[in-house]
Amino acid sequence: MSVENAPVVDVDEAAIPVEKKMYYRFESNDKKEFRVSELAIQQSETLNRLVEAMGYTSEDVENKPAIAIENIDGKTLKLVFQWCEHHKGEAIPVDDGSVPKIVEIPEFDAKLMDIDNGLLFKLIWAADYLNIVQLLNVSCKKVANMAQGKTPAQLRRVYLLPSDEEDEAAKRAAQEAQDPRAREVEEEFEERKRQGGNSFF
Amino acid sequence: MDSSHQPTFPLLRLPVNAQKNVLRSMEIMDIWSLSLCSKTTKVLAKSINLKPKSCVVRLDGLVDSTVNSQDFTIQLQVYPDRNAQTMPNRKKQKADYVIITYTEISSSESKVYRSKNFKTAGDWFCHFSSIFHISSVNRLEMVQFCYFLSVKETLKRMEIRNIWIYETLQAVHARKILIPLSRAKSIILAKNPYISVYEKRRVLVQNWLGLNLNNEFLITIDDLLMTNCTYLISWWSEWPQEMINRWLKLWRSGSNRNLKYLVLAIIGTDPNVILKGIKYQVVPESTVQIFDGNDMGDLRNRTEEVKGGFDIWRNDGVRATVAIKDHLDHWRFQFCLWP
Numbered sequence: 001m002s003v004e005n006a007p008v009v010d011v012d013e014a015a016i017p018v019e020k021k022m023y024y025r026f027e028s029n030d031k032k033e034f035r036v037s038e039l040a041i042q043q044s045e046t047l048n049r050l051v052e053a054m055g056y057t058s059e060d061v062e063n064k065p066a067i068a069i070e071n072i073d074g075k076t077l078k079l080v081f082q083w084c085e086h087h088k089g090e091a092i093p094v095d096d097g098s099v100p101k102i103v104e105i106p107e108f109d110a111k112l113m114d115i116d117n118g119l120l121f122k123l124i125w126a127a128d129y130l131n132i133v134q135l136l137n138v139s140c141k142k143v144a145n146m147a148q149g150k151t152p153a154q155l156r157r158v159y160l161l162p163s164d165e166e167d168e169a170a171k172r173a174a175q176e177a178q179d180p181r182a183r184e185v186e187e188e189f190e191e192r193k194r195q196g197g198n199s200f201f
Numbered sequence: 202m203d204s205s206h207q208p209t210f211p212l213l214r215l216p217v218n219a220q221k222n223v224l225r226s227m228e229i230m231d232i233w234s235l236s237l238c239s240k241t242t243k244v245l246a247k248s249i250n251l252k253p254k255s256c257v258v259r260l261d262g263l264v265d266s267t268v269n270s271q272d273f274t275i276q277l278q279v280y281p282d283r284n285a286q287t288m289p290n291r292k293k294q295k296a297d298y299v300i301i302t303y304t305e306i307s308s309s310e311s312k313v314y315r316s317k318n319f320k321t322a323g324d325w326f327c328h329f330s331s332i333f334h335i336s337s338v339n340r341l342e343m344v345q346f347c348y349f350l351s352v353k354e355t356l357k358r359m360e361i362r363n364i365w366i367y368e369t370l371q372a373v374h375a376r377k378i379l380i381p382l383s384r385a386k387s388i389i390l391a392k393n394p395y396i397s398v399y400e401k402r403r404v405l406v407q408n409w410l411g412l413n414l415n416n417e418f419l420i421t422i423d424d425l426l427m428t429n430c431t432y433l434i435s436w437w438s439e440w441p442q443e444m445i446n447r448w449l450k451l452w453r454s455g456s457n458r459n460l461k462y463l464v465l466a467i468i469g470t471d472p473n474v475i476l477k478g479i480k481y482q483v484v485p486e487s488t489v490q491i492f493d494g495n496d497m498g499d500l501r502n503r504t505e506e507v508k509g510g511f512d513i514w515r516n517d518g519v520r521a522t523v524a525i526k527d528h529l530d531h532w533r534f535q536f537c538l539w540p
Contacts, residue, residue, distance in 0.1 A: 098272075099232075099251055101225045117210045128216045137226070140219055143210055144226035152237040152314075159212035161238045 022058055024051055025066035026081075032074030033066050040084040043092065045131035071129055076122040083112055083135050092133050103141040113142050213241065224249050229273060230303045230310060236332050237316060246332050256335045260352070261344035264322045268333050276302040277329045279322040281349045296322045296349060322350040336360065341385070343367060346374035352382070361385040368392045368416070379404055387411030387432070393418035402427065414438070422448050425457065432462040432494060436531075442469035445534055446477050449523070453479065453515055462494055463536040470525045470532050472511060481511040484522060492537045507537050 023035040026047075041047045050067065054060075069077060086108050105113070113120060120139060127136040146158050155161065162170065212223060224232055224245060236246035253268035253275070264279040282297040296319065302311040319325045329335070337360035341352075344367045364382055366375050368391045375394035387410045395401040405412070405424055411432035414420065419438040420428075425448065440448075445467060452460070469475075484490075486509035493504055510524030521538045 099225050099249055100228055101222075103226055117208050121211065121215070124215055124219050128219045136219060136222055140222040141226040143212065143215075143223045144231070146208075146210060147227050147231040147235065150231065150234060152234050152316075155231075155235055156238050158207060158209055159235075159238075160209050161213065161242060164239050167239065167241055 022061065024056070024061055026077070027066040027068045028072055028074040028077040029068075029070050030074045032077070034077060034081050036081050036084065037088060040081065040088040043084045043087055043090070043132050043134070044080075045092075045133075047130055069130075072126045073122070075119065076126050079112060079115070079119070079123055080126050080130065080132065080135065083109070084132065086112075087134065090134070093137065095133075101137070101141075103137045105138050105141055109138045113139060213245075220245060221249055228303075229275060230301065230312060233275075233301055233332065234312075234314075236328070237314065243328070243331070247334070250334065251332065252334045255339040256330075256333075256337070257340045257342065258326075258338050258356075259342040259344060260347040260350065261342075262347065264326060264347060264350050266326060266329060268335065272305065274302075274304040275333065276300075276304070277325065278302075279325045279350075281322070295320050296325055299325050322347070323355045326350070326355055330359075337362060339363065340365060341382070343370045343375065343378060345369055346371060352378060356382075363387050363389065365389045366391060366394070370394075376400070385409075387413070387430075389413040389415070390418050391415045425463075426451065428457070429459055431459050433460065434462075434464040435466070436464070436533075437466055439466040439468050439531075440534070442467060442471060442474045445475050446479070449476070449479055449513065452521075453513070455516065460536075461538045462492065463534075465534045467525065467532045467534040472525070475523070475525070475534075476511060476513070479513055481513050484510045484512055490522060490537070490539070505537075507535070510535075 022038045024038065024041060024047075026034045026036060028034070038051070041051055054067075056064070072080070113123070115123070120142065124136065124139045124143070127139055147155055150158060156163070212220060215223065224235070227235070229251070232246050232249070232251070236243045251270075253270040255269045257267045257269075259265040259267075263281065265276065266278075267274060267276045278300045279296045280298055280300070282295045298313055298315045299319075300311055300313055302309060304310075319328060336358075338356065340363045341356070341361050342365045361382060362385065364378075364385045364387075366379070366389065370392070372392070372394035375390075375392065379388075379394070388404075390413070393401065393414075393416070395404070401418075402424065405420070405428045409428075409430045411434075412428065412430050413432075413434040415436055417437075418435070420433075420435050421438075422440070422444055425433070445465070448456075451457075467475075488509060490507045491504055492507055495504075507522055507524060510522045512520055512522050514520055519538065521536060524535045524537075526533050526535055
């Protein structure tokens, strides 16, 4: 996909200080390209460290290929960068360890997260991967709100929680699907144990 | 709403960090509900480290546990299965349901829970203590014997700081409880469950930090000399002033070395008799000394003002103040040791 055709996130340029006016190019795993301001990138600890380590100049940003983010698709990354641009320059919250955590979802974030749960799921994964603390907080708060006032039975349905029996069955299936050689060794060990042998080797 | 149209979200497929973030953003009642869904969700609920400051367990026909945090209070009340009460072995009586009440500064919410997995009050209490990381009970209040909870079994791994034995608890049950729970730090006895002196002394010789004895639980000078506690309050043991004098002389020579605080009822208020043969110094009534009993737990107020009195000294130079106070129409002898 060419740079000309890449979707560009709306940026309020007047709000960006002159000395920070540098835009980085990122590419999602489905080859969609995004231009994101340096200030917005600071919301993501992962990306901020990455660009710092790369030490790109303005020319490098234009001439070198876009930085690939292989774990995240374009639709999700668009939401992530929209959020970062809106909240650029804001302080990153420090976790004080309190429970329940006091998180308020601002109007912009609520509109941004007015999406289906599949995309919300991807958004949380992306926020966690890119280490965007406040985006992770608000998106997790939205998931937490789904539990409000529900009984354990309702929570099982909402959060697709397997029962203990289903967990056990899944564990057994995973064991059975493991490396056949490892399974053979395990069976041999069990057989020797049955025969009363103390030493396996 | 039809559950088939309800949107779903695969919580357990999120990264662990995000799963914990979701739980920490939930209301406490929702975290509790989630912890009951499966073993996996219980582990997840435990992992967010909800650690309230204190826990009080009250046994009053039902099991009533309350944990307090800076911002909220959670109460678990386990009710017995009334239908099964006529069963020959009431110890095996099952728990029927529990009520959880969450209280914040401005609001309170209660919910009823039933579970096939939790058959006894002990099962519920273990789950509760596991989610809220309760390793010590600040106060165990025994109001009535609880047939459907084995206190010894359920609390065996917990530190118990204070036990309150209420007048309403039958003596036979109080006796059963006291010796197994003697690892508690202090005890408040509203009744004397012992008939024989030997049995009573078995309790007194446990290494309590504090003892608060009410009503019929009277102690003699021999009882006091054999206890090893730091704080002792006996509201109704009326000692003649000559006996107090005898004990003070023994204390001066090294008896009850750990004792820091003592309150007894006294007959007679003549300082010349109480302090006969003891070197003392009058403390003016205007002098207020603050006794710091911070480790006294629930026995009494944590700090106490001592106005006036008489300063006396042990043979190693340690100073104590004795005072006679009018309290609830009785004269009380008060003894405070200073560090």
